[in-house]
Amino acid sequence: MQHLSILPILLPLFSGALLLLPPFSKTLKRQRLLAVLSMLLQVVIGFALVASVQFDGVTQYILGDWRPPYGIVLVADPMSSVMVCVTNFLAFGALCYATGYHDRTGGYFYPLFMFQVMGINGAFLTGDVFNLFVFFEVLLIASYALLIHGGGKHKTQATTHYVILNLAGSSVFLFGLGILYGTLGTLNIADMAQKVGDLEGSVAILAKIGALLLMVVFGMKAALLPLHFWLPKTYSSASAPVAAIFAVMTKVGIYSILRIHGVVFGDDAGELANVAQSWLWPLALLTVVIGTIGALASPTLKLLTANLVVLSAGTLMVCAALGNEAATSAALYYMVHSTLVAGGMFLLADMIARQRGKAEDRFVVAKTMDNPIFLGILFAIAAIAVIGMPPFSGFLGKVMILQAAHSTAEQLWVWPILLLSSLGALIALSRAGTTLFWRHSSSKQASDEKQTIHLGEWLGIVLLLGASPLLALFGGPISELTIDAAVFLHDPSLSVDALLTSPLADGGF
Incomplete structure (x- = not known):
């Protein structure tokens, strides 16, 4: 068990x-068998x-036996371990679905998929900001190839925009890291949090610039307004x-904000305490608004799901702006819920599109689907979970977020916008739902072939969407996990001091 922390990467x-x-x-x-x-x-x-x-508590995996803050350190704590678990579960469901036919549309799908998972897991586990940049690049390089996998005009156009934007973001990331290393002399997250409170004057101003540059990068990854425009087209174009x-992937950006800006630039950061808070509040609320408008204006189910991802990202950024333990x-609970449900909805949208012929997933009249009852049940589960209605996990997540707004001013801003x-x-x-399942043409063309659904496709969708009722059913134990993470x-005695003192550091591997 001593090497458990590095296995999600290796x-x-x-x-x-x-x-x-x-x-x-x-x-x-053979590729399918090994990958699954x-x-x-x-x-x-x-x-x-x-x-x-x-x-057993929080563990550090110290590579090369270089003790913090000098070496490469992986930190397995309540939040990082939960996000790694969610990532692997999501990836397993997506991989099962790919065994239907998507893995045949181009080469090297499974290797690229594995490298993508490695990069995401590494980003969650790293205890060093530079290695966060490294794992960002790993997951981005894999995502470039996966996005264009199978080819097509729309995929090529979306990939071009996505690559250019992320290359610019990587450059900004490096500038921010250089500034912070120059002012703090370290990029270990715990060590940065310990030193940032001592900065004063011009050095503190430089560090503030570096912190805000990182916020720009993380905001772009998290689809925070006005850096969200790439997401709907990119996600709806992908297989x-x-x-x-x-x-x-948007959760990686949100996680980074909670980890870096919450720990390093939190309440104990002196002049740099809560440096991004004044920016987060309006941008988070506006992201919720723009995601809602995008969802209402979406002409296809894939685009609707992509805009719902933006909406969920804005909701999570509201939690980051609140900045308390309850938020x-x-x-974290809402991250788990929204990640799995959104992944399931993308799979469901593809299955619906294949059964509607030339109409695909557009909200127009089309032929009757071959499996309307089962797909309709799955769509209803996904819709209820996304909206935040009982008895599924979306309801519990929304209630927890609303309860985290303690002051009257916070409630006046958060409650109306989230409820609307x-x-x-x-x-x-x-x-x-009414267009896809109730409005269909009365005649069925003889040339229409019945779409058979692969067992792996059913399994992938059921696993991801079935997670929502399970998250609600086990809401008590899961909320205890999220409270421990918060x-x-x-x-600071747990997230900073304990990671640099000898007992925990000597217990690493």
Whole structure:
């Protein structure tokens, strides 16, 4: 168990490398088998990591035995372990769906998918901001190829915009890291948090610039207004399993804001305390508004789902703006919920599009679907979960977020906007459901072939959308996990001092 913290990085890395070599590279069936088994093992490791953190406490994995703050450190704490578990579960569902036919539309799908998972897991586990940049680049390079996988005009155009924007973001990231390293002399997150409170004068101003540059980068990854414009087109253009795994990529940006700006530039940062708070409030609320408007204006189910991702990102940024333990706990629960449901909705949208013929997932009259009852049930589960109605996890998440707004001023801003956004999502999804399942042409062309659904496709959708009622059913134990994560992040004695003192550092590997 001592190497559990690094397995979510090493296993997809080695699996991806093996998939590039004979005999796996020659046969698609062998690639499928290895990829699915590897991903299933990663799901088990993800749950084991969560259990290990709960029973044994926070652990550090110190590579090369270079003690913090000098070496490369992986930190498995309540928040990072939960997000790794969610990522692996989401990836397993998306991978199962890809075994239907998406893996045949182009080469190297499975190796790229594994490298993508490796980059996301590494971003959640790293305890160093520079290595956060490294894992960002790993997941981005894999995402470039996955986005254009299968080819097509729309994918090429979306990929071009996505690549240019992220290359610019990577440059800004490096500038921010250089400034912070120059002012603090370290990029270890815990060490930065310990030193940032001592900065004064011009040095503090330089560090503030670096912090705001990182906020720009993280805001772009999280689809924070006005840096959200790339997401709807990019996600709606990607193939279904790719769009599903992309559902967690915005959460990497939000996680980074909670981790970096919450720990390093939190209440104990002296002159730099809560440096981005005044920006987060209006931008988070406006992101919720623009996501709601985008959902109402969406002409297809894929685009609607992509705009709902923007809406959920804005909701999570509201939690980051609130900045208290209750808000952080609510954010983690809502992150788990929104990630899995959004991934399931992307898969569902693809299946619906294939059964509606030339109309695809557009909100127009089309032929009757071959499996309308089962798909309708799945759509209803997804819609109720997204809207935030009981008895599914979206309701619990929204209630936790609303309760996290303690002051009257916070309630006056947060409650109306979040409740109206739920109403907007209800209207958009009601229109989508009635059009897709109730409005269809009476005649059926003889040339229409019945669409068969692969077992892996059913499994992928059921796993991801079935997670919502399970999250509600086990809401008590899961909320205890999220509370532990919030306490860890907001207590400097746990998130800063303990990671640099000898007992925990010497206990690393």
